[in-house]
Amino acid sequence: MSYAKQLLDTYPRDFNLDADLLAGAIDALSDCAQACIADADLSEQNIAEMVKCIRLCLDCADVCAATLGVVSRQTEYDANVTRPLLEACVATCKGCGDECERHAQMHEHCRVCAEACRRCEQACNELLAAME
C-alpha cells in the first residue's frame, strides 16, 4: 500500500473526499512530478526540437508539486484554491502529455513521461468530479 493511502487511513481528522480517490491522486501527482523533473530531454542530441517539451515538463513538475502539497494537507480545505489548482494541473498534464507523446516513438523516456502525465490528468479530473 502506498504511503499516501496509509497516511490518509491514519489521518487524525475526517475529510470529505473518498480516501482511495485522494490517495490515487496524490500518488499520480508524485509520480508525474518525479517523471517531469528528471528532464531526460536535456540529454538528447536533438535538443533544439525538445525545447517546448523541456519547458512544458518544468511547468508540469512545478504545478504537480504544488497540487500535491495542497491536496495532501487536509486540515483546512478551500475549494476556491483547490478547484482552479486542479484545473491548472489537468491543463499542464494534458499539454505536457500531448507534447511527450509526439516524441514517444523517438524517445522512450518521453513515452514513460507521457504515461505519467496521462494518469495524473485523469486522477485530477476524477478528484475534480468528486468535488462537485
Place this chain on the structure above:
Amino acid sequence: MSYAKQLLDTYPRDFNLDADLLAGAIDALSDCAQACIADADLSEQNIAEMVKCIRLCLDCADVCAATLGVVSRQTEYDANVTRPLLEACVATCKGCGDECERHAQMHEHCRVCAEACRRCEQACNELLAAME
C-alpha cells in the same frame, strides 16, 4: 532594479505581457512565498489557535512557488495553465492574507505576512486582467 526586471529586459524572445507588470508579479510571488515559508506561527505560544494560519501559509507558499516558476518561464505560454493557476494563487493569497490579518494585532509577523499576501493577490489579479 530587481533581478526579475533585469532578466525580462534581457530575455531572448518577445513575450506578450508588459515587462513591468510581469516583473512586479514575479517579485510579489517571490516575496509572498518567502514570507509564508518562514512559518513564524510555529514559534507562537498559542499554537493551537494558529493551526489554520499555518496550513494556509503552507498552501500559499506552495502555490506561489509554482506560479513563480510558470510565469517566469516565457518560452511556451499556455493560457489554459496560467489562468487557473493565477486564479488559484489569488484565492490562496486572499485566504492566507485574511487569516493573517486576524492575528495582525497580536502577532507582528502575521501583519508582515498579510501585507506580502495582499500585494501578491493584487499583482496576480493585475496579471490576469492584462491577459484578457
Place this chain on the structure above:
Amino acid sequence: MSYAKQLLDTYPRDFNLDADLLAGAIDALSDCAQACIADADLSEQNIAEMVKCIRLCLDCADVCAATLGVVSRQTEYDANVTRPLLEACVATCKGCGDECERHAQMHEHCRVCAEACRRCEQACNELLAAME
C-alpha cells in the same frame, strides 16, 4: 516497475551510478517528501507537543524534494553539490525519523512517516557509499 526505474532505463546518456540503486533512492526521496508534506501533525489535538515534529517534517520535505531534483537529472553531475546535499538529506531524514518515532505509539501517521524517513535515510546513505 516505478517511473524512476523506467526513466533511468531509457536515459539517453550513460551515467556512473547503478541504475537500481539510483532508482531506489529517487523512489525513497519521493515517498519521504510526500509523507512529510502531508503534515498530519497539524490535525492533532496535542499540537503544542508536535511543533518540533512539524518543523522537522517541513525541513525534511524541502531537502528531499531538492535532492530528488538533483539526483534525477543526470546530464551534469557534480560531486561537490551532490555529496553534501545527500549528507544534509541523511541528517534531515534521521532527525525527522527519530522525532516521528517518538510519537509512533500515539499517532499512527507518525509511524508511517518515520518508516518513510528511515527508508530514505538508508537509500541516501547507500548512494553516498556508491559515490566513494
Place this chain on the structure above:
Amino acid sequence: MSYAKQLLDTYPRDFNLDADLLAGAIDALSDCAQACIADADLSEQNIAEMVKCIRLCLDCADVCAATLGVVSRQTEYDANVTRPLLEACVATCKGCGDECERHAQMHEHCRVCAEACRRCEQACNELLAAME
C-alpha cells in the same frame, strides 16, 4: 526593508544567528532561486551549447529553494542539516555562477544570473562562517 528582515525582527523566539546576516542570506537565496528558475537559456538560439547551463540552473534553483525553507524556519535548528545544506548551496551557486559567467558576454541574462549566484554563494559562505 525586505520581508525577510521584517519577519526576523518580529520573530517570536530568540535565535542564535545575527538577524542582518540571516536576512541577507534569505534575500540572496530567494533572488538566486528566482533568477535560476526563469531559465532564459531555453529561449536561446544556441541551445545545444546551453545544456550544461540549463541543468546547473535547475539544480541551483532546487537547492536554493530548499535552503531558503530550512534557514527561514528558526523553530528547530539542526547544524547537522543546515551546515551540509549550506555547503551544497555554496557549491551549486559556484558551479552555476561559473558557467553563467562563461556566457555573460554573449547572453546578458547569463550575466544577471551569474551575479545572483555570486551574491548567494557569498551570503551562504558568510552564514556558514557565523555558524562556526
